[in-house]
Amino acid sequence: MNLSTIYNFSKAIILTTLLSVSLSFSLKAQTKVYNLATYGIIPNSGKNSTPILWDLLKKIKAQTANNESVVIKFQKGRYDFYPVGAAVRTYYISNHDQDNPKIVGIALEKFKNLTVEGNGADLMFHGRMLPIALVEGNNVKLKNLSIDFESPQIAQIKVIENDTINGHIVFETAPWVKYMIKDSVFYNTGEGWQMQPTSGIAFESATKHIIFNSGDIRVGTKGVTEISPGKIKSYHWKNNNLIPGTVIAMRSWSRPAPGIFAHKGKNISLKNVKVHYAEGMGLLAQLTENIYMDGFGVCLRGKNDPRYFTTQADATHFSGCKGEIISKNGLYEGMMDDAINIHGTYLKLVKKIDSKTVIGRYMHSQSYGFDWGYENDSVQFIQSKTMELWDAKNRISSIVPIQANENDPIKEFRIEFTKELSAEIDPSKLDIGIENLTWTPSVVFTGNTIRNNRARGALFSTPKPVLVARNLFDHTSGCAILLCGDSNGWYETGACRDVEIRDNRFVNALTSMYQFTNAVISIYPEIPDLKNQKKYFHSGIRIQYNKFETFDRPILYAKSVNGLMFKDNKITTNKEYPAFHFNKKPISFNRLIGTEIGNNKVDGKLTDLLAN
Structure with a gap:
């Protein structure tokens, strides 16, 4: 080997070494770790963590470059989140009540390469809140944490006497239930809210199975008197199936917010995350690409949990998502609706402006206010009465919301397509739906347990x-x-x-x-x-x-x-x-x-x- 070759070889080694060292420092510099205890967010303190964490999140966002990753670490223990100091947002959430604004406990907005490591953190929310919002995030991971509420809007009671002849039932409230009786009406109360339950789900006390052939039952919250604290007599409640010992989750039909809301995200991961209660669904994801859940649960706190219920609606729900949805090794129990529901939304074709241009409208009262499609998305049309599809598919060349004011929720779109529509696609003659095929996902649902749910x-x-x-x-x-x-x-x-x-x-x-x-x-x-x-x-x-x-x-x-x-x-x-x-x-x-x-x-x- 001559000197020139030795010199070039040595130079290459030095350059490679310098590059490796530089890359090592670069990779280390790209990950920022925030231990929340350092910033005064301490477990089991009883303090309101909401404003401290919200201020910190804003600082983290401002200090993070596009090529940097962020890890936020909790310590194990309980953290309390109150509405005071929370982010206030207008979110239109599919299959939920479209009431705004939402009070958001942890607003994770427009983060990239973010990991929230719970380490067994128990996040306890108060009042009426949306616990976690993942909005326009990319490569966001939540790990090893749970979500719950101190005072659920479901009132759990137990039947202790049932006079089936006269139609009187005596029940006792679970120890954590707060209530008041006004004008002989029972109201479940909490931090900043009260409600009269109108329906119920009845459970077998020993097994937590829902009572056979019961479905949604009427509950006797009118015409009641308090016999003693926590013990109430309902004078106009007759149901022979409610034997003494039956546990009832008394509820309304409200669903203002899910436990976790994912919107316009990509590559969202939930690992060993549990939702023990939410007044809507456990997880609602919309317009999100690729969602991975491993060990996700909408579940009780183990077999000794005195509660019988979890969420007011579905455990997980995916509206207008694409890519992959993977749910494995999950536990879904005690919820007031389905374990998983995956779908898109048909717009109703309400007007055909010309051969390429239509007006499409959201029709359901719980599904509007958010985007439906984008330029170049693939669509197809369906006859609503016979649910028959036209064979010809089309693409969107432009889609514009129709709003009288920019702050109005989106209910209609003016949509122009790349190809002319056939004469048959005419809303004056048929009820017609429009389906977005681009925003449809593949699904893997494996190794999950679904039990004791409505x-x-x-x-x-x-x-x-x-x-x-x-x-x-x-x-x-x-x-x-x-x-x-x-x-x-x-x-x-x-x-x-x-x-x-x-x-x-x-x-x-x-x-x-x-x-x-x-x-x-x-x-x-x-x-x-x-x-x-x-x-x-x-x-x-x-x-x-x-x-x-x-x-x-x-x-x-x-x-x-x-x-x-x-x-x-x-x-x-x-x-x-x-x-x-x-x-x-x-x-x-x-x-x-x-x-x-x-x-x-x-x-x-x-x-x-x-x-x-």
């Missing part, structure tokens, strides 16, 4: 691939899985094209009747004029290797499907409850083609389920 288990409405595998559906009071679609009432899209449901265990689902609950697995698009439908709505559904443990008959119901497989499933019957469902067939179809049914066993014997 309404249904899992709802999916997306044309992208859906995998539902190795989950336990345990005493969901409605159907366990629903594939839906509706351009008439909820206006929630859309047709499923590739769904695999396998290796799940279903234990005594369908103990009460709710909307769309025709069987344990219910494929039930809302089609007002099915008899005139010529095409099919759903397709590509495969249901295999599942175990059904059931006290009743209906296992699978399907409507308007092209291509459905139900094979290699095992059904075991039991006597836990009496059979009661109106549907007496294990499998029942309404307008299907391309079915493949076989090798299914009932109590160990191969059985032709269609013949039963």
Whole structure:
């Protein structure tokens, strides 16, 4: 090796070493760590953490360059968050009450590469708040923390006497419930709020299962007197099912805010995050790309938790999202609606301005105020009465909100498409919905437990691939899985094209009747004029290797499907409850083609389920 070669080789080593050292320092400089205790946010202090953390978040945001990552660390313990000093925001949140402003406990807005490490932090909120908002974030992670409220808007009571002849019930409130009685009316009260419960969900005291065949019950909050503190007599409440010992979650239908709100985000990760209560849903994500949940829970605080309920509505809900939605190893229990619901939103085509331009309108009272689509998004059109799609798809060339004032919530859009619409797409002749195909996600829902909740288990409405595998559906009071679609009432899209449901265990689902609950697995698009439908709505559904443990008959119901497989499933019957469902067939179809049914066993014997 000559001197020139040695010199060049040595130079290369030095440069490589310097580059490595420089890169090492650069990488270290790109991550900033904030230990909250350093800034006076101390666990178990009882102090209001809201204003201190909000001020710190603003400083962190101002001090962070685009290439830097941020880690915010809690210590283990309880942190109290009060409305005083909180961020105040106008957020229009899908499938929630559109009342504004929202009081936000932790506003994480426009952060990139942010990790919030809880280390077992128990975040306790007070009053009516939106605990955590993840708005326009990219690569944001929440880890190892829980969300709860000191005073839930659900009043838990226990029946201690039931005079079924005279229609009198005596109940006692749970120790944490605060209330007042005014003009013989019971009001649940909390920090800055009061409400009269109008409905209830009744639970078995020992198992926390919802009472068989009860559904939503009327609660006796009018015509009451206090016998002693916490002990109340209701003089006009008659329900023979409410035996002494029954626990009831008394509630209203309000859902002002979720526990976690994700809006216009990308690459959002929730690991070992638990929501123990929220007055809306546990997690609501909209217009967000890629959401990863591992060990996420909307759940009680373990088997000894004296509460029987969690959230006022769905555990998780995804509206107009895209990319991937992954939920694995989760626990969803005690919520007042579904474990997961994934859909888009149909706009109603209300006016055709010309061959390329229309006006589309949000129709549901809980879904408006946010973007629906963007330039170059792919769309398709559907006839609302028959739920038949036009084959031709189109793209948005421009979309502009129609607002009288810039602060008005968005309810209508002027949309121009790249290609001319066919003459058939005419809102003066048909009710027509517009579906955004770009903002539809693929789904992986695996290894989760769903139990003791109201309404249904899992709802999916997306044309992208859906995998539902190795989950336990345990005493969901409605159907366990629903594939839906509706351009008439909820206006929630859309047709499923590739769904695999396998290796799940279903234990005594369908103990009460709710909307769309025709069987344990219910494929039930809302089609007002099915008899005139010529095409099919759903397709590509495969249901295999599942175990059904059931006290009743209906296992699978399907409507308007092209291509459905139900094979290699095992059904075991039991006597836990009496059979009661109106549907007496294990499998029942309404307008299907391309079915493949076989090798299914009932109590160990191969059985032709269609013949039963």
